[in-house]
Amino acid sequence: MKFSLRSESSKARATSAEQDRNRSVATTELEPNEATRAGVYLFAVVMFVVGFGVVFAATFAWLSVATVLCAVAAGVLCAACIRVAPQWERVTVLRFGRFHRVAGPGLYFLIPFAEYTAIHIDHRIMTSSFSAEAALTADLVPVDVDAILFWMVWDAQKACLEVENYPKAVLWSAQTAMRDAIGQLNLADLSLRRKQIDRELQEVMGAKCEQWGITVLSVEIRDIMVPRELQDALSKEAQATRERNARVILAEVEKDISEMYVEAAEVYEKNPSAMQLRAMNLAYEGAKDGKGILLAPSGLADGFDVSKLFKGE
Structure with a gap:
C-alpha cells in the first residue's frame, strides 16, 4: 500500500534538486579533463x-560517376571494417546475429556484411546519481533521498546479452534497493545509520548486478530531505528535549549544593568556632566587594569576638 504524503514544498525541493543534478551533470560533461573518443572518429575518417x-x-x-561511387563505397567499407577502440572500451561483436567475440582495446577488424558491433562498453568506473522520492520510512514519514552510485562493467559479454539497457537497469535497481532500505528504518535512525545503509545497499546491489557482469563499488547517500512541516516539528521536539535536559542538570546541581549545605550545617552545629570563622570570612568578602562599606546585622559582630572564638562558645 502506497501513501502520497508529499507537500508542495517537498515537490519544489525535489524539482530544485533535480535541476542541480542536471546542471552538475552538464558541467561534468564539459570538463576538459574528460577522455573523449575523438581519436576513434578521426581514425574512421582516415580509413x-x-x-x-x-x-x-x-x-x-x-x-566517371561510377568510379567515384566505387571509390566512396571502398572508403565506407574500409572505415567500417577497420576500426579502433580506446584503452577503456570493449566492443561486442556479433556474427550473423550470434555473439562471436569481445574486441578491443586497439585495432580490430570486422568481416563485411557478416559481423557488426552490437554495443560499445566502457570499462571505467561510472558515477550515477539517483534519488528515491517520497520513500516511506518505517514510521510512515515521506523522505527524499539523493545518492551516488559507483559501479563498473567487468564482463562486456554479460552486460550486452543478459540485460537490455544495463545503465538504466542499474539505476532502477538502486532506487528499489534504496526504498527497501529506507522502509526498514525509522526517521530518527535514518541519519544515524547512513553508513550502514550505504554498506547494505552495496551488498544488495552487488548480488543483483553480478549476473549482469557489473560490480557495484560503493553507494553514498548525499542528502536526506524531509517535508518542511516535519522539519519544524522535529526542531521543536529537539528544542524541548534540550530544555528538559538543561532543567534536569540544574535540578541535579541544586541537589548537590543542598547536600553540601546540609553537610556544612552539621559541621557548624558540632563546632561553633567554625561558624564564627565563616562569619568573619563573609564579612571580609562583603567589605572587599562593597569597597569598604559593610551592611550586616548587628549579630554578625559576635563573630569577631576573639575571646569566644578561643573559648569555643
Whole structure:
C-alpha cells in the first residue's frame, strides 16, 4: 500500500534538486579533463580517405560517376571494417546475429556484411546519481533521498546479452534497493545509520548486478530531505528535549549544593568556632566587594569576638 504524503514544498525541493543534478551533470560533461573518443572518429575518417584514395587513384584513368561511387563505397567499407577502440572500451561483436567475440582495446577488424558491433562498453568506473522520492520510512514519514552510485562493467559479454539497457537497469535497481532500505528504518535512525545503509545497499546491489557482469563499488547517500512541516516539528521536539535536559542538570546541581549545605550545617552545629570563622570570612568578602562599606546585622559582630572564638562558645 502506497501513501502520497508529499507537500508542495517537498515537490519544489525535489524539482530544485533535480535541476542541480542536471546542471552538475552538464558541467561534468564539459570538463576538459574528460577522455573523449575523438581519436576513434578521426581514425574512421582516415580509413575512409585511404580507401577512397586508393580506389580513386587506381581508376583515375577511367574517371566517371561510377568510379567515384566505387571509390566512396571502398572508403565506407574500409572505415567500417577497420576500426579502433580506446584503452577503456570493449566492443561486442556479433556474427550473423550470434555473439562471436569481445574486441578491443586497439585495432580490430570486422568481416563485411557478416559481423557488426552490437554495443560499445566502457570499462571505467561510472558515477550515477539517483534519488528515491517520497520513500516511506518505517514510521510512515515521506523522505527524499539523493545518492551516488559507483559501479563498473567487468564482463562486456554479460552486460550486452543478459540485460537490455544495463545503465538504466542499474539505476532502477538502486532506487528499489534504496526504498527497501529506507522502509526498514525509522526517521530518527535514518541519519544515524547512513553508513550502514550505504554498506547494505552495496551488498544488495552487488548480488543483483553480478549476473549482469557489473560490480557495484560503493553507494553514498548525499542528502536526506524531509517535508518542511516535519522539519519544524522535529526542531521543536529537539528544542524541548534540550530544555528538559538543561532543567534536569540544574535540578541535579541544586541537589548537590543542598547536600553540601546540609553537610556544612552539621559541621557548624558540632563546632561553633567554625561558624564564627565563616562569619568573619563573609564579612571580609562583603567589605572587599562593597569597597569598604559593610551592611550586616548587628549579630554578625559576635563573630569577631576573639575571646569566644578561643573559648569555643
